[in-house]
Amino acid sequence: MNPKIKKALQDPYYACSLFLNRVGRFVSDENFVKWTYYLTFRKKLDLNNPQTFNEKLQWLKLNDRHEEYTQMVDKYEAKKYVANLIGEEYIIPTLGVYDSFDEIDFDKLPNQFVLKCTHDSGGVAICKDKATFDIKAARKLLSRNLKRNKYWSSREYPYKTIKPRIIIEKYIEESAGGLVDYKFFCFNGYADCVMLCIDRHLEDTKYYFFDNNWNLLRINCRGKSAPKGFTVPKLDNMDQMFSIAAQLSRGIKFVRVDLYNVNGRIYFGEMTFFPQSGLDPNLLIEAEMRFGNLINVN
Numbered sequence: 001m002n003p004k005i006k007k008a009l010q011d012p013y014y015a016c017s018l019f020l021n022r023v024g025r026f027v028s029d030e031n032f033v034k035w036t037y038y039l040t041f042r043k044k045l046d047l048n049n050p051q052t053f054n055e056k057l058q059w060l061k062l063n064d065r066h067e068e069y070t071q072m073v074d075k076y077e078a079k080k081y082v083a084n085l086i087g088e089e090y091i092i093p094t095l096g097v098y099d100s101f102d103e104i105d106f107d108k109l110p111n112q113f114v115l116k117c118t119h120d121s122g123g124v125a126i127c128k129d130k131a132t133f134d135i136k137a138a139r140k141l142l143s144r145n146l147k148r149n150k151y152w153s154s155r156e157y158p159y160k161t162i163k164p165r166i167i168i169e170k171y172i173e174e175s176a177g178g179l180v181d182y183k184f185f186c187f188n189g190y191a192d193c194v195m196l197c198i199d200r201h202l203e204d205t206k207y208y209f210f211d212n213n214w215n216l217l218r219i220n221c222r223g224k225s226a227p228k229g230f231t232v233p234k235l236d237n238m239d240q241m242f243s244i245a246a247q248l249s250r251g252i253k254f255v256r257v258d259l260y261n262v263n264g265r266i267y268f269g270e271m272t273f274f275p276q277s278g279l280d281p282n283l284l285i286e287a288e289m290r291f292g293n294l295i296n297v298n
């Protein structure tokens with residue numbers, strides 16, 4: 001079976017993306033989000049009275065558009081925005097920014113680094129050792145992503161006018177290896193909770209939500225099935241991370257602020273306005289209602 005067809009049968013969002021990528025440019029933004037929502041959840045999107053998290057993210061796509069959001073999602077320009085608010089010490093050093101892959105001089109790069117597109121999500125090429133780094137595969141991945149415009153496949157307006165570029169960053173990891181993602185769900189200056197993404201470098205990634213008092217939230221599959229009394233050790237500077245995420249979200253109805261903590265040092269990762277493009281069928285109703293109630297669409 002064709003890999004694309006196989007994936008489409010398993011993933012409704014991917015299936016509707018394949019279809020709408022063919023005809024998407026001829027569809028209005030409102031119809032596009034209605035169709036993708038229906039194809040994903042098999043129910044009608046209520047834009048007049050949205051209640052759930054995914055519903056309200058679709059409403060925000062259409063009604064909460066600001067030019068500065070484009071800077072916030074650009075992986076290069078966002079560093080300037082964030083540094084101006086909280087300081088350069090939280091920024092992962094940039095090793096270079098390029099319009100095309102062929103502009104990169106790998107001889108001038110350190111032995112370890114990370115490549116990604118500034119205008120896209122996913123598609124990261126990590127080099128831990130230049131001697132074994134597959135440059136050909138990285139070129140194929142990033143050159144393909146440079147041609148994409150995420151706006152047309154999602155109607156996430158902040159991505160519409162970003163200039164496609166490749167950014168190379170310093171490679172960071174914790175002393176024990178790997179890197180935990182701390183994804184803070186923020187609502188106009190209030191950091192409600194954080195999702196820990198543990199063992200991202202392994203096949204069995206673990207996701208746990210904790211509120212700002214470090215109580216496990218049983219609002220996703222991992223949390224709901226965790227045994228009684230389960231927890232993850234709270235970092236000494238976790239309260240500072242919550243504070244940073246809250247500060248970066250002021251004036252924004254919803255944004256997810258991603259941070260890293262490398263041996264006690266906090267780094268900014270990125271800002272995401274529409275996790276899973278607001279089409280996440282894996283969210284439990286507890287999460288849908290908790291986050292939906294915190295977004296004010298009035």
